Amino acid sequence: MNGWLQITFYLLALLLLAWPLGLFMARVYQGERVWLVRWLRPLENGFYRLAGVNPEAEMGWRAYAAALLVFNGLGLLVVYLLQRLQGWLPLNPQGFTAVPTPLAFNTAVSFASNTNWQFYGGETTMSYFTQMVGLTVQNFLSAATGMAVLVALIRGLARQRVSAIGNFWVDLTHSVLYILLPLALLLALLLVSQGVVQTFLPPQTAVLLDPIFEGDEHITTQHIAVGPAASQIAIKQLGTNGGGFFNVNSAHPFENPTPLSNFLELLAILLIPAALCATFGEMVGDRRQGVALLAVMLIVFVGFLGTAVWAEQSGNPRLAALGIDQTASASQPGGNMEGKETRFGIANSALWATATTAASNGSVNSMHDSYTPLGGLAPLLLMQLGEVIFGGVGSGLYGLLAFAIVAVFVAGLMVGRTPEYLGKKIETFEMKMATLVILIPPLVVLLLTAVAVSLTAGQSGATNPGPHGFSQILYAFSSMGNNNGSAFAGINGSHPFYAYSGGLAMLLARYWLILPILAIAGSLAAKQKIPTGAGTLPTHTPLFVVWLIVIIIVVGALSFLPALALGPIVEQLSL
């Protein structure tokens, strides 16, 4: 009962904050002077001067894409080099040496593509310097890249008879300076107040109160890893990145120490993806369009959330058989507590698992690998739907807009009219591009999963017996093939096969979707808007909301039901 109160409170707070933020962001992207951040203008102009950018000069979609790809490629390269060279670089109190080549490649792709999948443990692999100058920077820039692409697509819908869709450098700079950086600064300090660490001290050594014997060894001390974590965690949540400072991500008490820190981080996960719906409505001049898309996200989200909470609260029948008390009461959370933290219990763990996989965030505050099969199916299928239920910052909404294009097209076929969206005719080119956006991720996920289970190298990933081992592999490629980054974390990624195939999945899922989206933006911008008539399918009505949900679920279910039957569904039946 209290769980659902917490969840309702969370959703209300989210909507109350997201809407004004979305309107604020619309003004930022339209180049208006916004009161809170006006004083940063000189900095912005200084950046342009040094970089030789003319902020007034707009780009066609090809130039926009070229700038984006070069910039992202540069980021990828630098993160790779920083990992390889960290042994010679400062701020490395643990004395970590170079990250191995396959892992460094995987991690560089992972952070450049806003996936933030981690085949490594932060506190045992990456120096403070790598985390700050490599990973934190990519957290900002990959998020800003996603937002820029969305804004370009929105311009394509809002404009007519032009070829330009904006200036990538300007959209990037606006995203970082006026949106991500102020929010991250605020959130980081709030998190520190709760106990999230932010220090350059080396790991601390504590004397144990009750020393233990581990085999013959007498363990009397505890080495406590610390570091500049808060600054990275704030942006990892806001930018739907999700890469943790520590191995267990936001389950670690230094990343997420209290119920309040948990609430703030949860808000940050969905805040910008939800707000961008308002930004979209405002920029296309019809706020109802944004409301409709937000409603699609919320409805699907609540459905999956209910499943996850119910499944996890029901507990594990195999433990019930041992006489363990899994009943929720005033003195214990009950349910399936393996892999979950006491301070979060069931409701906050399941809410997080749903939010982090609805959004392509991928941070975790509990171990999804130890969820009940049905509880784990919720996050798995949410990723497989293509990360459009909130999704990544920018990428979630541009993915959903691709689904909207398909939805109006299918509806148009049924009644025999030319499909249009927001007054723009949807023709062969747009449909081809939207189809690419929708079909590439399932193709990547299923093909790579099939390859993995056919190879010894791939089979070495499964660390649990039976159908759950298959689920671990399916989850890994669903996560990387949709730029999420969460994991059934028991998976053994030490074989280079996973580093390289996963890296490939992340590259395809990110850039092979961005290119068709920008192509749609360019094509739509050139079209004339046609006035709405009696035959126009309105796209802000409850009917369209339901229709769009149906399209999303049907595409997702058709692609993945067979695979899901072999994994979580069989496992649930075997419990």
Add this chain to the structure above:
Amino acid sequence: MNTTFRWGPVMRPALVLFVLFTLLTGVAYPLLVTAVAQTTFPHQANGSLIEHEGMIIGSELIGQPFSDPAYFWARPSATTPYPYNAAASAGSNLAASNPALAAQVQAHIAALQSADPGNPLPIPVDLVTASGSGLDPHISIAAAQYQANRVAQARGLAVSEINKLIEAHTDGRFLGLLGEPRVNVLKLNLALDDLASR
């Protein structure tokens, strides 16, 4: 439309902006957060460490392993090579269907029961399952109450006195709404030792 792609107009903004954003978000931003954090919340920013006679004896936020019957035990921890290794956090990642999970839970049940034979209370699930981080500083109220009798006997104290101590060290939900009620094991055990030394 210009079809020949030229690198010049792309490379300079890409390189310069990358350097500038790295300095801004990778250097200035974390340094600023560190400076403000170390000024306003130095205790929290450095790991909420607990000191006793000039020695660090733990962190308020990081759990420790306990095996002495006179102390409250923490949740099982899946870190390697020993439990509650705060230099390498980890969950078990055992599937709900994995027989190894049931076997581990059974071993924890056996340990609890042999330390306190005849305890009539049901064993709460959090006391026999590994946390996500392997460093969970808390147990549920039920898990503390389950252990009250054992601790009282080992220390020669009344169970009511132990239960009072548990109550005093219970953190409620934030604003009565958020999170779960819980007991900080290390702080509770330090309070037990305080009681003994008085």
